Amino acid sequence: VTSGYDLITFVTDYGLEGGFVGSLHAVVDQIVADRSSSQVRIIDLDHFVPPQDVLLGALRMERLLAYTRAGVHVGVVDPGVGTSRRPVAVNAGGRVFVGPDNGLLAFAVDAAGGAEQAVLLERYLLPHRAVTFDGRDVFAPAAAHLACGMQLRELGSEIDPASLQRLERPVVHPLAGGGVEVRVVQVDGFGNVQFGAGPTVLSGLGDRAEITTAGGTLTVAVGSTFGDVAAGEAVLLVDSDACAALSVNQGRASELLGGLRPGDAVRLTEAPRAAGAR
Amino acid sequence: VTSGYDLITFVTDYGLEGGFVGSLHAVVDQIVADRSSSQVRIIDLDHFVPPQDVLLGALRMERLLAYTRAGVHVGVVDPGVGTSRRPVAVNAGGRVFVGPDNGLLAFAVDAAGGAEQAVLLERYLLPHRAVTFDGRDVFAPAAAHLACGMQLRELGSEIDPASLQRLERPVVHPLAGGGVEVRVVQVDGFGNVQFGAGPTVLSGLGDRAEITTAGGTLTVAVGSTFGDVAAGEAVLLVDSDACAALSVNQGRASELLGGLRPGDAVRLTEAPRAAGAR
């Protein structure tokens, strides 16, 4: 049984242009002001998931929610809005998750201990619901009511938690001759390139590795921070999400090898030693 | 007579680079902390109105404020800052509007029921007012004082509400041979192209329409959501602002026809049926 929360978090692909995020805040604020005498903290965890990239949104939710206390956690990356995909709310481990049932919530729900109860969002929608903006018209009002203490089952019909959409994690392919093939999953504002792989893929590479993409091959250091290499040089490291990543000290790794973007396949192999090297 | 509010909303063209928005929050926070024991909620409805586009700012304020409760509603899209245009506060329908008197507030004030009282912002400005940043030095302090219960007439001289600047809405031109000419008013972060026209312009178009711009002509489906067409295909629909809009399923409509941008003229006409079609 859910009691009230005083925290709502958002992870979306809305960006900040067009006023989408402002609408979410306005809708939550209006409902909370009507129903509750206490404040609800709203945290915009991330509104810059790459557009309509459900997998990256799911990874982002999982990682960012590791730093939040329990609350109502809304995710909206929703290429199927207006179609038959289900809008849902899910109880898991003392948290509530709200969003489209397209796999976006799956990793975060699992990290919280797995879905205990789930409902379709059928009631307390905004009047005049638009076809293409469930964030504002369905998910934000549900989140606001849940934050004020509404029970899950007041929002709509219960559904089998086992029926919720699952999602595959990014795969690391071991290569026959040693090393791995991974995918780029994220490029941040500094140009750091994050791979869909944990720290262990770096442990077999020694202190210098080759990175091979469709754009060519580059030999880089394997280290632990930007400052391990000279300004302008590249380094493979474990980033702050505990993922393998490529960075350039005071530069943009995303511009290496003709450009690295989410989805690109990348091979990481141990660099051959120069003849005569120790 | 205005009593205190605990909500301040912002719609501006400041963007988030340069610290302009941070300044607004700092100024409001400092005044509220001095004058009041209660919290004021600040909602950044939209800081990405296209630079200096007063008409689009006015439309954005009107639409976003439809989702807020009554508060102090600040708008700043202000190409005339530092000239003789008047800084004003306006009471309308239990809300207070604050901004430049250049038409920006007009649609939102009308939607709230029309201006009942208006004043020039002459007092409670920040000391050392800069010439080019009335958002920080004039509008934010006025909003903070109003949120804490200050009456409109304490801020400056009353002016005739009928003297406030008006603004023309975007015009839909019917075409002689059927269909309409409209203007692009907004492109959002997904590349969706919004027209300055309501849902009715789509009702005469049947299920396929031709879109003609300076860049060429394209035949597209008329539908209700992205998912009505295959990935990469375009569809005319009614968007979440209840405006006619052009979208591409999992793509960017703004890149069609050589690029669609705010201000572009666009003709929407019924697509001719192929010979022998039903």
Place this chain on the structure above:
Amino acid sequence: VTSGYDLITFVTDYGLEGGFVGSLHAVVDQIVADRSSSQVRIIDLDHFVPPQDVLLGALRMERLLAYTRAGVHVGVVDPGVGTSRRPVAVNAGGRVFVGPDNGLLAFAVDAAGGAEQAVLLERYLLPHRAVTFDGRDVFAPAAAHLACGMQLRELGSEIDPASLQRLERPVVHPLAGGGVEVRVVQVDGFGNVQFGAGPTVLSGLGDRAEITTAGGTLTVAVGSTFGDVAAGEAVLLVDSDACAALSVNQGRASELLGGLRPGDAVRLTEAPRAAGAR
């Protein structure tokens, strides 16, 4: 002796992509919810300091903090994260500053009256501290604890305030034949170009000046606001940070002279009078 604050401000170069800022808020919120019954206001003063530009970050902190009340003021522009540069907290003039000891805090600390006490951030770090994200793992938790009333010395060893890193302000070079050479320090979202120089550099220029860069020479008006010149024309003025700046009325000054960017050297000289002019 520091007591509790209910304000935390941030100036960083994180941008909003990648969820870095969301992490900061989540960490602060979780600690504050654990330790305190009252709300802490978080103000995002600026997350768009140009990446790794410590000097501009320091200027931005100093300017923006002039508009805030006393609080815990976090700055993160940190190219040396993961190296031996020290993470610190500093008491100055009733405010607390938190960030890397690389000069970023220097101007703001001086403006507050100078450092009175300083400590290394050694305790209350997040468990599993990453190598490259001290904003989340070191500075945000320190700020949250300080906002809840923790004393500086509970966070780590005291260090000599005189040992804190200093920073040189941008230099204005007088030119032999009159006028000055300055540096571009900032381009904002409107394309306004701010120089590292105060209002006095404009006072010797008369009403028309020549601007010379590597890209060429341009003659512009010297005025006080955009509206002093026709649409599309450039004007030198004192901007809202009280710095000399170049703007274009309803246009982008940053696109003049082949492009103006932070770091560019710019000469400002009085324009020669036309033959026969008064």
